[in-house]
């Protein structure tokens with residue numbers, strides 16, 4: 073555990089002494105702020121109109137009308153931002169030769185992988201936490217329910233964790249950061265839309281494709297439904313990514 | 328302290344290290360000498376647990392490198408051929424990180440870093456970012472990271488490569504000053520590095536052991552071979568045959584228009600040979616002693632000879 077934290081601290085220092093983390097966090101916040109502002113303006117206009125009518129008035133739901141689309145937008149922005157956080161994690165060590173220091177030290181490969189994972193998770197956490205500040209406006213304009221919002225954030229965090237684990241895996245494959253990022257984008261987009269293929273698939277394949285797709289599980293969470301299968305899905309996805317990373321690192325050295 | 332036993336390493340079809348065995352005693356500096364691609368880095372990577380071997384054993388301080396890798400890593404300091412430095416850290420930050428992953432207890436890290444900064448002469452740059460210091464200082468940081476957990480054994484892969492002559496002398500004397508407390512193996516492809524810093528040497532070429540021993544033993548064993556190179560006008564097998572008849576002569580070989588004559592140690596057959604050549608009118612043109620030193624031995628090995 074202590075070793076994991078030593079590695080995580082080193083990664084955090086690298087994130088914050090270079091501009092990477094600041095740029096990723098800032099661009100993320102600007103984009104989320106932009107989407108949030110637009111959605112809120114649209115919601116305002118809608119709410120004005122709907123308020124004219126007794127029936128529609130009862131249908132106004134800030135959770136559904138603001139947060140659901142916002143979370144969907146945020147998930148896409150995460151897909152575009154997180155590979156930039158993970159691309160250097162192993163590629164850079166390989167490229168500058170520091171992997172030789174890491175793997176000849178008395179800490180395990182698992183501890184190294186986990187340390188890097190934890191560091192990225194903390195940056196993700198910071199990104200998400202900062203967007204919470206925006207919610208001040210929602211609470212000023214309306215009366216949203218807190219539980220579904222928290223649920224949506226949990227969904228984003230778990231989704232982000234899975235993205236990060238996959239990014240780490242691709243980073244362990246190559247010493248080129250750009251290649252690592254491109255492979256991660258490709259894989260994430262593919263998993264994102266995998267359920268589209270389920271329309272034409274039959275039988276068990278349909279269920280498998282649906283289950284494996286990111287989108288299916290994420291929809292549930294933004295709608296405020298906390299289902300353990302979704303949580304299990306994301307956690308196992310992250311675990312799988314880290315497990316693959318471990319296999320890659322071990323097999324490289326044992327070849 | 329270090330024992331390598333019939334070690335073989337294959338990268339696919341390429342055999343980088345072939346049935347290599349040697350031992351290094353506690354408190355000594357040994358050189359692993361060989362031309363480029365001889366297998367030095369591969370051997371060191373196996374010793375440090377970075378790479379597995381295909382066959383054979385290796386142990387450091389009585390611990391098996393393959394069976395107790397983590398125990399071995401704790402008592403080992405390693406300077407890889409490419410310096411494993413993080414350019415965006417300061418020297419102190421970097422050494423602190425290395426101390427932490429080498430399991431120096433948290434309470435002793437500052438002290439260990441300060442100590443190693445002092446031994447390696449890094450005081451003046453300890454607060455600077457590694458990317459901004461000179462090549463010579465980077466090399467010192469590399470050695471400092473290998474030393475920070477006060478390991479019993481140091482493995483240094485080409486510690487003076489890419490340095491200017493003054494820096495080379497500095498690094499060599501730094502390494503020499505570490506002897507005694509630490510058992511050291513350093514690799515190099517230049518002989519003077521060995522003769523100036525090491526107690527013993529393992530010479531390898533194309534992954535094979537060519538010679539090994541303490542410098543004194545090696546020099547002594549080479550001196551034992553005494554002989555002459557002779558050039559005669561009437562070159563031919565007769566001269567060789569005649570010389571071979573002299574009592575005490577071991578071997579006569581013809582090479583490059585010269586005759587190479589070796590005799591048993593302790594004898595001096597120069598007079599007899601000259602007398603014979605003059606009496607039989609072979610026409611002596613040239614005669615020079617076969618002064619072999621380690622340099623000749625190394626040159627011979629590198630140029631493809633497999634004797635010794």
Ligand SMILES: Nc1ncnc2c1ncn2[C@@H]1O[C@H](COP(=O)(O)OP(=O)(O)O)[C@@H](O)[C@H]1O
Nearest residue numbers: 338341343361362363364365366367368369370
């Ligand atoms: N990772 C590797 N994969 C394939 N071949 C390698 C690898 N590392 C080294 N080699 C080959 O093994 C041989 C020995 O290399 P090395 O141990 O680096 O020699 P040295 O350090 O003495 O120059 C060389 O022919 C080299 O090309």
Ligand SMILES: [Mg+2]
Nearest residue numbers: 367368369408
């Ligand atoms: Mg080498």
